Amino acid sequence: xxxxxxxxxxxxxxxxxxxxxxxxxxxxxxxxxxxxxxxxxxxxxxxxxxxxxxxxxxxxxxxxxxxxxxxxxxxxxxxxxxxxxxxxxxxxxxxxxxxxxxxxxxxxxxxxxxxxxxxxxxxxxxxxxxxxxxxxxxxxxxxxxxxxxxxxxxxxxxxxxxxxxxxxxxxxxxxxxxxxxxxxxxxxxxxxxxxxxxxxxxxxxxxxxxxxxxxxxxxxx
Amino acid sequence: xxxxxxxxxxxxxxxxxxxxxxxxxxxxxxxxxxxxxxxxxxxxxxxxxxxxxxxxxxxxxxxxxxxxxxxxxxxxxxxxxxxxxxxxxxxxxxxxxxxxxxxxxxxxxxxxxxxxxxxxxxxxxxxxxxxxxxxxxxxxxxxxxxxxxxxxxxxxxxxxxxxxxxxxxxxxxxxxxxxxxxxxxxxxxxxxxxxxxxxxxxxxxxxxxxxxxxxxxxxxxxxxxxxxxxxxxxxxxxxxxxxxxxxxxxxxxxxxxxxxxxxxxxxx
Amino acid sequence: xxxxxxxxxxxxxxxxxxxxxxxxxxxxxxxxxxxxxxxxxxxxxxxxxxxxxxxxxxxxxxxxxxxxxxxxxxxxxxxxxxxxxxxxxxxxxxxxxxxxxxxxxxxxxxxxxxxxxxxxxxxxxxxxxxxxxxxxxxxxxxxxxxxxxxxxxxxxxxxxxxxxxxxxxxxxxxxxxxxxxxxxxxxxxxxxxxxxxxxxxxxxxxxxxxxxxxxxxxxxxxxxxxxxxxxxxxxxxxxxxxxxxxxxxxxxxxxxxxxxxxxxxxxxxxxxxxxxxxxxxxxxxxxxxxxxxxxxxxxxxxxxxxxxxxxxxxxxxxxxxxxxxxxxxxxxxxxxxxxxxxxxxxxxxxxxxxxxxxxxxxxxxxxxxxxxxxxxxxxxxxxxxxxxxxxxxxxxxxxxxxxxxxxxxxxxxxxxxxxxxxxxxxxxxxxxxxxxxxxxxxxxxxxxxxxxxxxxxxxxxxxxxxxxxxxxxxxxxxxxxxxxxxxxxxxxxx
Numbered sequence: 001x002x003x004x005x006x007x008x009x010x011x012x013x014x015x016x017x018x019x020x021x022x023x024x025x026x027x028x029x030x031x032x033x034x035x036x037x038x039x040x041x042x043x044x045x046x047x048x049x050x051x052x053x054x055x056x057x058x059x060x061x062x063x064x065x066x067x068x069x070x071x072x073x074x075x076x077x078x079x080x081x082x083x084x085x086x087x088x089x090x091x092x093x094x095x096x097x098x099x100x101x102x103x104x105x106x107x108x109x110x111x112x113x114x115x116x117x118x119x120x121x122x123x124x125x126x127x128x129x130x131x132x133x134x135x136x137x138x139x140x141x142x143x144x145x146x147x148x149x150x151x152x153x154x155x156x157x158x159x160x161x162x163x164x165x166x167x168x169x170x171x172x173x174x175x176x177x178x179x180x181x182x183x184x185x186x187x188x189x190x191x192x193x194x195x196x197x198x199x200x201x202x203x204x205x206x207x208x209x210x211x212x213x214x215x216x217x218x219x220x221x
Numbered sequence: 222x223x224x225x226x227x228x229x230x231x232x233x234x235x236x237x238x239x240x241x242x243x244x245x246x247x248x249x250x251x252x253x254x255x256x257x258x259x260x261x262x263x264x265x266x267x268x269x270x271x272x273x274x275x276x277x278x279x280x281x282x283x284x285x286x287x288x289x290x291x292x293x294x295x296x297x298x299x300x301x302x303x304x305x306x307x308x309x310x311x312x313x314x315x316x317x318x319x320x321x322x323x324x325x326x327x328x329x330x331x332x333x334x335x336x337x338x339x340x341x342x343x344x345x346x347x348x349x350x351x352x353x354x355x356x357x358x359x360x361x362x363x364x365x366x367x368x369x370x371x372x373x374x375x376x377x378x379x380x381x382x383x384x385x386x387x388x389x390x391x392x393x394x395x396x397x398x399x400x401x402x403x404x405x406x407x408x409x410x411x412x413x414x415x416x417x418x419x420x421x422x423x424x425x426x427x428x429x430x431x432x433x434x435x436x437x438x439x440x441x442x443x444x445x446x447x448x449x450x451x452x453x454x455x456x457x458x459x460x461x462x463x464x465x466x467x468x469x470x471x472x473x474x475x476x477x478x479x480x481x482x483x484x485x486x487x488x489x
Numbered sequence: 490x491x492x493x494x495x496x497x498x499x500x501x502x503x504x505x506x507x508x509x510x511x512x513x514x515x516x517x518x519x520x521x522x523x524x525x526x527x528x529x530x531x532x533x534x535x536x537x538x539x540x541x542x543x544x545x546x547x548x549x550x551x552x553x554x555x556x557x558x559x560x561x562x563x564x565x566x567x568x569x570x571x572x573x574x575x576x577x578x579x580x581x582x583x584x585x586x587x588x589x590x591x592x593x594x595x596x597x598x599x600x601x602x603x604x605x606x607x608x609x610x611x612x613x614x615x616x617x618x619x620x621x622x623x624x625x626x627x628x629x630x631x632x633x634x635x636x637x638x639x640x641x642x643x644x645x646x647x648x649x650x651x652x653x654x655x656x657x658x659x660x661x662x663x664x665x666x667x668x669x670x671x672x673x674x675x676x677x678x679x680x681x682x683x684x685x686x687x688x689x690x691x692x693x694x695x696x697x698x699x700x701x702x703x704x705x706x707x708x709x710x711x712x713x714x715x716x717x718x719x720x721x722x723x724x725x726x727x728x729x730x731x732x733x734x735x736x737x738x739x740x741x742x743x744x745x746x747x748x749x750x751x752x753x754x755x756x757x758x759x760x761x762x763x764x765x766x767x768x769x770x771x772x773x774x775x776x777x778x779x780x781x782x783x784x785x786x787x788x789x790x791x792x793x794x795x796x797x798x799x800x801x802x803x804x805x806x807x808x809x810x811x812x813x814x815x816x817x818x819x820x821x822x823x824x825x826x827x828x829x830x831x832x833x834x835x836x837x838x839x840x841x842x843x844x845x846x847x848x849x850x851x852x853x854x855x856x857x858x859x860x861x862x863x864x865x866x867x868x869x870x871x872x873x874x875x876x877x878x879x880x881x882x883x884x885x886x887x888x889x890x891x892x893x894x895x896x897x898x899x900x901x902x903x904x905x906x907x908x909x910x911x912x913x914x915x916x917x918x919x920x921x922x923x924x925x926x927x928x929x930x931x932x933x934x935x936x937x938x939x940x941x942x943x944x945x946x947x948x949x950x951x952x953x954x955x956x957x958x959x960x961x962x963x964x965x966x967x968x969x970x971x972x973x974x975x976x977x978x979x980x981x982x983x
Contacts, residue, residue, distance in 0.1 A: 036442055037434035039371055043379030044386075044430035045423065051386045052419050104376050108383060110350065116296065117343035118350040119249040166257060167339070168300050170487055171331045173309030202420065205860060206902035208427050356583055374591075378581040384625055385577055389855075395801040396855040400916065401843035401872040417858050424902060425854060432578040439542055439571040440581075440639060441595035451590040451603045 032141075037211050038092050039100075045091065046101045049084040050108020056080055057113075075183035079191025082156040085132040087196040089152060090144055091203070091214050098136060098152065102129030124163065131155035132192075144214065146197050153193025157185040242361040244460040245349035248467045253342045255471050259478070260487035262334040265341040267474035272344045293343050297336045304332035355380055360452050370448050378433060382426075389425055393418040490558030490568060490646045490679070492516040492539060497553035498704075499534055504549065508534040509704040512553070516696075518646065521673070521680040523690050525723075526700035526707070528906070528935045532683045535700075536649050539681070541566040557647070567596060570645035570678075574652040574933075576632035585611070585627075586620025589639045596643065610642035613675055614668040628787050630661020634668045641672050648673065650682040654689070655933050658787050658961040666693065685935055687716075699723065735940065735968040738947035744971070745777030746813040748955045749798060749846070749924050753807035756793055766805065767793045768979045775924060777813075780946065780956040782966040785976035791959040792851075794976065795928045798957060799848040800834035809834045814845050814923045840872055847917030849927040853909040857901040862893060862912060865901050869919035887915045891945070907938035914945065925949060927958040931965050943968050 056077075088101025106125020110118040135152035161181035169177055200214055209215025252272075256265055305328055313326035359377040362368045397403060397414060404411040478484035494514040500507045509531035516522055524532050537543055538555055541562030558565050573579055582588040589607045598606070607620065614637050618627075627635065633653055640648070650669070654662035670693055673680055684690055687697075697715045699708040701722075708719045716723070754771040761767075768790040775781055775798075785791050796802040798809055811834060834842070850856055859865045866884040875883070888894040891911045896904060901912060910930065917925060930946075931939050946969055950956050960966055966973060975982040 034371070035434075036371070036375065036438050037431055039375035040379060040434035040437065041427055041430035043376040044382060044426045044433070046376075047379045047383050048386055048422050048426035050383065051390050052415075052422065054387075055390060055415065055418075100372065100376075104379065107376075108380070111383060113292075116292070117346035119246065119253060119346035120342060123253070166487060167342075168335070169304070169307070170260070171304035171310065171328075171335050172307040176307045199420070199423070202860065203423060203427070205900050206424055207900070208424050208431075208902060211431060354583075356587060374581070381580065381583055381624070382577075392850070392852075393855055395796065396848075396850050397858070398801055398839045398842070399799060399846075399848035399850070400856055400858060401839045401869060401920065402858065403839040405838070421854065421857065425852075429575075429578045432573065432575055433581075435542065436571075436573060436579040436636075437581060439540060439566075439569075440592040441567055441643070447597035449594050449597050449600055449603070451587065451594050451600060451607075453600060 032094060034094055034096075038094060038097070041212075042088050042092050042097055042101045043104050045088055046084050046104025047108045049105040050112060053081065053105070053109045054112035075180050076187055077191075078160060078184045079153070079157070079187035079189075079195065081160075082128055082132070082153065082188045082192035083196050083199075085129040085156050086149060086152040086192045087199060088129075089132055089136045090149060090196055090200045091209065091212060093141070093144055093213050095137070095141055096133065098132035098156075099126065099129035102126075102132065102156070120167070124160065127163065128156045128159045131157070131159040146194070149197035150189055150193040153189040153191075153196070154185060156192055157188025161185050239459070240463055241365065241454055241456055241460050242349075242353045242358045243365045244456070244463055245345075245353060247464055249345040249349050251464070251467045252345050252471055255475065256338055256342050258486060259338070259475065260334065260485045261478055261483045262330065262337055263478040263481060263483045264474045265334070265338040267477060268470060269337060269341040269344070271470050272341065272348075276344075276348065290347075293340065293347065297340050297343075300339055301332045301336040304335050305329070308332065357452070357454065360450060361454055364450060364454060365456065371442070374442075375434075375437070378437060379430065382429060382433070385429075386422065386426060390418065390422055393421055490518050490565065492555075492557050492647070492679075492681070493559075494555045495553055497538075497551070497555045499531075499538060499543075499551050500549045501534075502549040507531075507704055509538075509700070511705055513706065514698070514709075516679065516681065519677055519679050520696055521694040522682070522696045522698055523687065523694040523712070524681060524683045524698050524700070525685060525687060527685075527702050527937070530700040530702055531704035532700060533651055534704075536571070536651050536681065536683055538562060539647075540569050540571045540649055542571070567643065568646045569649060570640035570643060570647070571649045572633065572636055572640055572651070572653045574655045576629050576636060576656065579636045580624050580632060583624055584620065585616070585618055585622045585624055585635055588624055588635060589642050592639050592643045606642050610638040613641055613672050614638045615671060616668075628661060629657045630664045630787075633657065633661070633665045637665070637668055637672060641676070644676070645678055647679045647681065650680070650684075652684050653682070654684065654686070659963065660786060662689065666690070669693065735964055736943060737968050738943055740778055740780065740971045741951050742778045744779045745953065745955075747774045747776050748814050749775035749809070749811055749957070751798060751807065751809045754794075754797055754804050754809060755806045756790075756797055756802060757805045766979055768797065768976075771797075771807070771981055773798070773974065773981075775955045775957050777923065777953055777955045778950060779971045780950050780958070780969050782970035782973040783957065783959045783976065784961065784963075784966055784973055785982075787961070789976040790979040791961075791976055792928055793979075795848075795926055795957070795959045797835075799846055799926050800837060800842050801848065803835040804833075811845050811924070843869060843920045843922065844873060845922050846924045846926060847920065847922040849913050849917050849925070849930060851929045851932050853913035854902060856913055856916065860900055861897070862899050862901055862904075863888075863897045865912060865916055866919050869916060873920055883919055883921075887919060891915045906934060907941065910934060910938055910942070911945075914942075918949075923953070924955045924957070927956070929959055929961065931960065931962050939965065 082102070084105035085098040085102030089098035091097070092101075103122065103125040106121050106128075107118075110116065110121050113121075132152040132155050135155035136148060138151065139148045161184040164184070165172075165177045165181060169180060172180075200209075203209055204215045204217070207215070252268060256268065259265065305324060306322060308328050308331055310331045311323055311325045311328050313330075315323065315325050316329070317324035355377060359373050363370050363373050394414070397418065402414055402417070404414050475484060492514060493516075494512045497512040497514075498507050498510040512535070524535070526532050539557060539562055541557070541564070555562065558568070562569075580588055581591050586604075586607050589610050590603050593603045593606060611620075614634050616634050616638050617631070624632070624635065648669070653669075654665055657665065666689060669680070672678070673693075680694065682690055682694065691712055694712065697708070697710065697712045698706070699715065699719065701707040707722065708715050751771050751773040754768060754773070755766050756768045757766040771794060783791050783794060793802065797804055800809060857865060858868055863884060866887050867880050870880045870883050888897055891914065893908065893912060893915065896908060901909065904912060914927075927946075930942055934942070943965070946956055946958075958969075
């Protein structure tokens with residue numbers, strides 16, 4: 001049973017006109033001002049994913065170079081790279097969380113991929129985070145349930161679907177470009193959207209998210 | 222497993238290394254964006270040539286640089302090959318025909334264009350990264366781009382934990398072996414191992430983040446109305462010159478290409 | 490600054506119990522106080538409140554008053570310095586000087602004044618390195634000293650320490666205490682330290698305050714007087730008393746056959762080929778019915794050795810082998826046994842390894858794989874291929890034996906420190922290994938868990954297991970070890 005009501009923090013908290021009285025629909029709001037813990041945890045989550053990306057790469061390098069070198073096949077796993085943004089947004093629940101977390105994750109991954117252009121990776125991180133951010137903004141930063149997560153996955157996925165085709169795949173036939181784009185977006189919706197959603201819920205159950213609204217919400221969200 | 226990238230490489234006294242980090246970032250961006258748009262081979266080639274000359278000016282140790290460059294070449298090479306295979310622009314003389322794999326002069330040209338463009342875009346970033354220290358970078362962002370100190374230094378503090386989390390990851394994988402779970406040869410097992418380790422890493426990371434945030438607050442981190450900088454880095458005339466030079470380079474390359482009639486927008 | 494509490498109580502949001510209740514307190518400026526009490530007595534809460542750091546978001550209700558220097562704590566935050574338990578998460582910057590300067594930057598100290606103050610602060614705590622030394626290369630004790638420098642640079646009137654030495658080895662802890670002493674002597678600041686290792690802090694404090702389990706005041710006064718009058722109550726509350734030592738549990742049976750042995754064991758970390766190996770030419774034996782302690786100073790290679798013995802790291806040269814150990818449930822034909830013997834330990838598939846050796850890591854959370862305590866215990870037997878009936882039998886037995894039955898459905902990450910430790914030992918036992926290896930099992934634990942561990946491990950040893958453990962806790966070693974080996978710079982000391 002949710003023992004917490006509309007706990008508000010920070011200066012700028014407006015009353016939530018959409019919350020009804022019944023426990024099952026009561027959402028725990030967080031203010032829009034970023035606390036230190038919001039900033040630092042978002043950043044650390046980003047860093048953690050930098051480590052994960054490196055491990056992910058190492059893991060798949062072992063499955064054989066052919067799989068790796070065939071980009072349309074790589075598109076299947078693309079969603080992994082988009083998790084930090086969506087996860088950050090769902091976890092911190094403040095405007096800018098998706099952008100910040102994804103950007104930090106991108107910058108962290110630079111340390112593990114010597115030779116990849118850092119500013120391009122950073123640019124990707126920024127834009128991918130923005131893709132997810134736009135989705136959360138479209139929900140007016142009020143809804144953090146599965147539809148929001150999937151939408152954010154879609155938003156984030158569109159960025160590399162387009163950018164990769166411009167930067168790397170520009171010479172491909174249009175049909176291959178389209179296949180790639182579709183695979184990337186689907187992978188993103190599944191891994192970054194659904195995956196992040198499941199991840200946040202599992203994290204909340206460990207109690208580690210106690211300082212956050214995402215951790216205090218006990219009703220199904 | 223993966224290793225962290227080697228420590229910052231270059232000779233700090235070389236002229237280009239002493240540029241302010243935001244200048245280097247701006248230079249990289251000024252090159253990237255127009256090249257993203259350009260679709261011919263002349264523009265990026267000229268830019269790339271100038272960049273290779275600048276390598277000496279950065280004072281990067283050649284051996285390490287070539288090692289990093291090798292990875293960039295690998296990436297570029299893989300892009301080249303994939304383009305060759307998947308392009309539909311197959312005009313010109315046919316050089317090679319294996320049914321599925323058709324290589325023509327045009328397909329080579331088109332693929333080479335993409336590859337050279339990628340290389341020209343990548344190099345400034347790699348150089349800038351190799352010659353900049355993260356703390357300096359954060360200072361420069363706050364000082365010159367007026368980014369929020371809370372976010373910038375919050376992120377920098379988190380960065381300090383990068384090696385710690387990397388170590389933690391290795392421990393997590395060993396701990397899983399000690400419980401009977403390992404990657405083996407099956408991809409499914411690998412994914413399960415990975416997702417279990419990712420989850421625990423996140424739990425540990427979040428716990429650390431919360432503690433770090435408390436510690437930072439106890440040292441006055443939120444009272445940042447009037448935050449000072451311990452390591453100020455004023456902009457110097459050299460920075461302005463470098464920016465101008467970069468603009469001139471890209472503009473010049475584009476002009477030459479237009480004059481030669483080769484310039485085109487990407488994808489058209 | 491004077492700390493004054495009148496009828497102060499505090500309860501976290503969503504909890505039904507008060508963390509601290511009805512506290513009446515008067516601490517004069519410059520006094521040095523030790524705050525003691527069992528785990529969960531609200532000591533950290535009180536400290537956090539005094540520092541003005543109780544998060545308004547997570548906060549719950551307060552009652553009564555708590556003032557510092559006559560004002561609410563949050564108003565005088567900048568005059569209070571706070572040092573926490575974990576050195577790693579208190580450092581902010583990559584270079585030592587920058588880290589000390591961090592606090593000064595935050596408070597808007599003018600740039601030209603910052604660096605002299607940084608140097609003065611580093612001097613004050615006797616920090617051995619210069620400004621540009623990387624923070625990543627410091628030992629735990631050095632990190633805490635750096636944190637202390639950073640805190641003292643802000644010139645606090647009051648220094649709050651929340652178990653600052655709990656994560657450190659004895660040498661590091663001693664250096665930190667010395668640094669605190671120096672800093673206080675030079676500045677005359679007040680001290681409020683929370684710790685349960687009372688012996689060590691006695692020379693530095695002139696007053697002891699004890700809280701009981703429910704968060705109320707139990708005792709307050711001069712140290713020696715308190716320990717005499719309240720000795721029993723304190724011990725029952727889990728407070729270490731000065732001069733007390735733990736129970737001693739030696740093996741009740743003679744040593745059994747050798748089950749694990751290492752020969753010419755050497756290990757160099759990849760990428761560290763320019764330095765001497767982490768571990769060199771180790772020759773070691775583990776026998777059934779025996780507990781072997783591996784000791785040594787910080788950085789001597791103890792943990793590396795433990796990982797090698799556990800078959801988790803491939804040795805650079807030399808071998809680790811298991812002998813005289815029955816492999817339950819696996820093919821036991823002579824041929825199968827022979828093939829297993831020829832394979833070095835680190836090459837054995839995990840499923841086989843787990844049947845022979847159970848490894849318990851320093852941080853129990855690193856080994857949690859499921860969302861429920863029950864599943865956590867069931868995982869090992871399931872991986873080994875036991876039938877569902879056997880699995881539930883094993884799990885139920887372990888739950889009972891380690892007093893975890895009431896937690897069977899809980900999420901492992903939500904358990905208390907002591908419960909997590911017990912769970913991690915239980916999961917290692919679930920696969921029925923003959924050998925148990927533990928890395929710093931008492932790290933960060935309170936007295937109660939410490940005692941529990943001694944009893945548990947002694948029991949396991951006497952039941953026939955071979956126990957090997959790495960520890961920098963001299964009292965734990967004295968209590969449990971039948972044999973001790975010492976490492977120094979990666980080599981065994983004769």
